[in-house]
Amino acid sequence: MNVVVLLGAPGAGKGTQAPLLAARLGIPVVATGGLFRAAVRDGTPLGLEARRYMDAGQLVPDEIVVKLLLERLGRPDAAAGVILDGFPRTDVQAAALDRALADRGSAVSAAVLVDVPAEELIRRMSGRWICRAAGHPYHEVFSPPRQAGVCDLDGSELYQRADDQPATIRARMDQQLGALGQVIEHYRASGVLRVVNGLQEIDAVAAAVDAALADAGVTAAG
Ligand code: AMP
Numbered sequence: 001m002n003v004v005v006l007l008g009a010p011g012a013g014k015g016t017q018a019p020l021l022a023a024r025l026g027i028p029v030v031a032t033g034g035l036f037r038a039a040v041r042d043g044t045p046l047g048l049e050a051r052r053y054m055d056a057g058q059l060v061p062d063e064i065v066v067k068l069l070l071e072r073l074g075r076p077d078a079a080a081g082v083i084l085d086g087f088p089r090t091d092v093q094a095a096a097l098d099r100a101l102a103d104r105g106s107a108v109s110a111a112v113l114v115d116v117p118a119e120e121l122i123r124r125m126s127g128r129w130i131c132r133a134a135g136h137p138y139h140e141v142f143s144p145p146r147q148a149g150v151c152d153l154d155g156s157e158l159y160q161r162a163d164d165q166p167a168t169i170r171a172r173m174d175q176q177l178g179a180l181g182q183v184i185e186h187y188r189a190s191g192v193l194r195v196v197n198g199l200q201e202i203d204a205v206a207a208a209v210d211a212a213l214a215d216a217g218v219t220a221a222g
Contacts, residue, residue, distance in 0.1 A: 001079070001080060001081045001104075001106045001109075002025060002080070002081030002082075002109050002218050003081055003082060003084070003106060003107070003108050003109050004021070004081070004083045004084065004109055004110050004111075004112065004213065005087075005088070005108055005110070005111040005112070005187070006018055006021070006083060006084065006085050006114065007112065007113040007114070007180065007183060007184060007187075008113060008114035008115070008116065008180075008198060009116065009118070009121050009173060009176065009177055009180060010121065010125060010169070010172060010173065010176060011116070011121040011122075011124040011125035011128075011169075012114045012115070012116040012121060012198050013114050013116070013198050014085050014086070014114055015031070015085060015137075016202055017114060017205060017206060017209055018031065018083050018085040020202075021083055021209060022083050024210070024220065025081070025083070025218075025220050026080070027080055027081040027083060028077050028078065029082070029083045029085055030072050030073070030078065030082045030083070030085070030087070031084075031086050031087075032065055032068065032069060032084075032087040032089075033085075033086045034085075034086075034135075035068055035069075035072060036050045036051075036060065036068070037054075037135065039068075046064065046068065049064065050064060054163055055162045055163065057163050057168035057169070057171045057172035057175075058171075058172070058175065059090065059175065059179065062090055062092045062093050062096070065087065065089070065093060066096045066097075069084075069087050069093075069097070070096075070100055073100065081109075084097075088186075089176065089180065089183065090179045090182060090183065091179075091182040091183060091186050093183075094182075094186040094187070095186070108187070108190070108192055109192065109216060109217070109218045110192050110194055110216035110218050111183075111184075111187035111192050111193050111194070112194050112195075112196060112209055112212050112213065113184060113193065113194070113195045114198040114205065114209075115195050115196065115197060115198050116198035116199060118173065118177065120199065121173065122166075122170070122173070124142070125164060125169045126164070126165075126166045126169060127139045127140035127141050128160065128164045129145075129159065129160055129164075130159065130160075130164075131154060131156045131157070131158050131159075132157050132158075133151065133154045133156035134153070134156070136151050136152075136153050136154070138151075138158060192216060194212035194213070194215060194216055195212075196208035196211075196212050
């Protein structure tokens with residue numbers, strides 16, 4: 001079972017790399033942010049509770065996130081492994097994941113940090129827009145839609161998530177970079193941390209991720 005953790009600050013490019021890597025390894029991406037947004041859309045009790053934190057640019061409490069993640073890991077399509085995007089975000093979450101995997105005779109295979117400096121992150125993040133219908137992502141500078149404010153794929157309106165607006169981004173980065181540091185140290189201590197340079201073209205980052213995984217002994221078959 002391959003359990004690959006992708007680490008990086010918001011906007012570092014994890015969300016771009018995760019599906020590319022999933023296709024190469026043949027295992028699904030589990031993104032806690034996406035699971036929460038689905039719960040919010042569906043209006044579930046968990047979604048309603050999570051929304052208060054998300055809109056304020058804060059982390060959802062560990063207990064709620066861990067519950068959601070463990071439920072997702074129990075589904076059949078996760079049996080061969082998963083790529084985790086956006087989890088763990090705190091050392092408490094990292095320790096909970098280690099325990100849950102140890103119960104199954106498994107462990108995190110590799111934690112790959114996509115490393116990007118803070119100033120560049122703010123520049124990237126504040127231009128992000130997504131569509132109402134399906135959450136298709138755009139960026140004012142890096143991948144603008146053909147027509148401003150309209151999704152190329154389904155024609156729905158584009159909007160900025162409350163947590164992609166600049167003031168929220170600052171608050172969220174201050175909080176999350178601190179917690180991310182703890183998670184990085186957690187995996188450094190267990191020897192599975194690999195760092196790739198996120199200031200490269202998408203293909204070059206993907207190649208660096210592959211090299212890092214090979215170094216950590218992760219292969220498509222494993
Ligand atoms: P993301 O799409 O990963 O940027 O996540 C969007 C929001 O969902 C975050 O700003 C948090 O409020 C919440 N969230 C997602 N994953 C986690 C996590 N592992 N721990 C705490 N909150 C999370």
